[in-house]
Amino acid sequence: MPEKSLDVVGIGNALVDVISPTDDAFVEAQGLVKGSMTLIDTEQAESLYRAMGPGVEMSGGSAANTMTGVASFGGRAGYIGKIADDQLGEVFAHDLRAVHVAFESKPSTLGVPTGRSLILVTPDAQRTMSTYLGVSELLAPADIDPDFVASARITYLEGYLWDRPEAMEAYRKAAAVAHAAGGQVALTLSDSFCVLRHREAFRDLVADEVDVLFANEAEITALYEVPSFEDGLREARRYCDLVVLTRSERGSVVAGGDEVVAVPAEPVERVADTTGAGDLYAAGFLFGLTQGHDLGTCARLGSIAAAEVISHVGARSLTSLARLAERYLS
């Protein structure tokens, strides 16, 4: 790879999480599907917020979580996403910059508020997300700073942003810039419902632009309409140099070139909240990749980061991932 000032730039929905413990009955009564992400509008957001219990606000957003993870490992990370000039936008920007993730996007003054994700955590530690995208969904090609993207070895895109045509264009632009500058493009499919809504567009993007694909079992089988994990893996390998599939407590499988590596999940004493597991797995994997580690080590770093984040409430790591990695790498 050419010399770059950043290891990874993430692009995604800039969101603040509102995390609230609840029970299965409440999730059901609200008509939500446990474990999934649902997009909601202003009215639905107000109604759900009124009904739910007290919350804790923490910066979130899938790709942003991943970038804080890369930074926690000691990697050089940047982020592009749309916030408003409001209090939640300030919180979001602060929490990125406080961990040294480069974030230069100017707050929008359109009057549309910063997006938020209402996250209900059930006693089984599963998270059910209802996301009000707010201004984050207005990400457009003009928001993609070519120099910023070109400065990164890997440009990492989150599938969640895929719900708007302008965001798709922004992704296409970022991917083109990244490749032209000798960088790689990585994509996470984010959510199986998101994949179902945009299957063709996702398939095209993966075939045309994606070097490193992250997905879980539900997402990869939804993308290729295949019955099994193995079929999904085989299909994805036809299009991407590197396919990284996670399987929750069953660990992950990585395929690159002729190599296929299966890595177990890190043991966790007590799973408190699965929010951010996939985001932090990607952080560890991407960090490993930019450091030139072999695929097994990359996957292992992903597992370590995922294990840390599910052991507490919140989608960002609370301890130094560099220190955890040191223990493993030494």
Place this chain on the structure above:
Amino acid sequence: MPEKSLDVVGIGNALVDVISPTDDAFVEAQGLVKGSMTLIDTEQAESLYRAMGPGVEMSGGSAANTMTGVASFGGRAGYIGKIADDQLGEVFAHDLRAVHVAFESKPSTLGVPTGRSLILVTPDAQRTMSTYLGVSELLAPADIDPDFVASARITYLEGYLWDRPEAMEAYRKAAAVAHAAGGQVALTLSDSFCVLRHREAFRDLVADEVDVLFANEAEITALYEVPSFEDGLREARRYCDLVVLTRSERGSVVAGGDEVVAVPAEPVERVADTTGAGDLYAAGFLFGLTQGHDLGTCARLGSIAAAEVISHVGARSLTSLARLAERYLS
């Protein structure tokens, strides 16, 4: 006591906490006194926020925390405090109403934002608070709804509000209304520096209006300029029907009439964050009082609530205090 629709109404600074783990060196470098509360202005708040690490936002405010605790015990609580019509104000109001604390104060449209407390938690679980009061400090007599205050058996005032003359007047008004309606007035001294700044005004209020006084060792000795805890207790008993003094891990001492009761602290496996310990102790005590329990039981309920809140990050209880109390009371 006469029939009342509320058990306790709390009046205080409506604040959102921004909680961030840090180390002693950072607290020192910022010129802060560990364990204390410092008032900061807009500029200081911006500078400290820029310097500090990522945070978690949770509704706070001393008396508001106490009211959520009363509600968690199953008591009927209300709250008066000033928020702005901004995102943090919405969060604050939601988190009170979500636990059924009556909160009718209209958001201010003056353009001054909702107040926040930047709370640094060191590895020893101590909290150091830098509070930007924002609109909360504009609480004035007009904000005291006489019917609302009169509907409560106990009106609970936090000392933190004492830094503005208008707030003092608001307190005087609330106390007069409460007494006229046959209710009691409780006050917590909140912070020894706060007491030092307004010693005479506090002494007058205690002598004139306070039936139940809450304080810790540093606060009570500062109030009466006496060398020892015992001297402070003796002095306070001259003015208040009920004196409730907390001593961190050494438990609490309660004096009422001829009775003096010492109650040990509840054991806690691991203290994570002492924020809210005093607030939740007061919640348990006040709840017990409104239920007609003896002083020892009231103090014990306080200890139970304090132990719950210091076992995790954040100043409000995460589990049902009613359930914890049930175990003790049965």
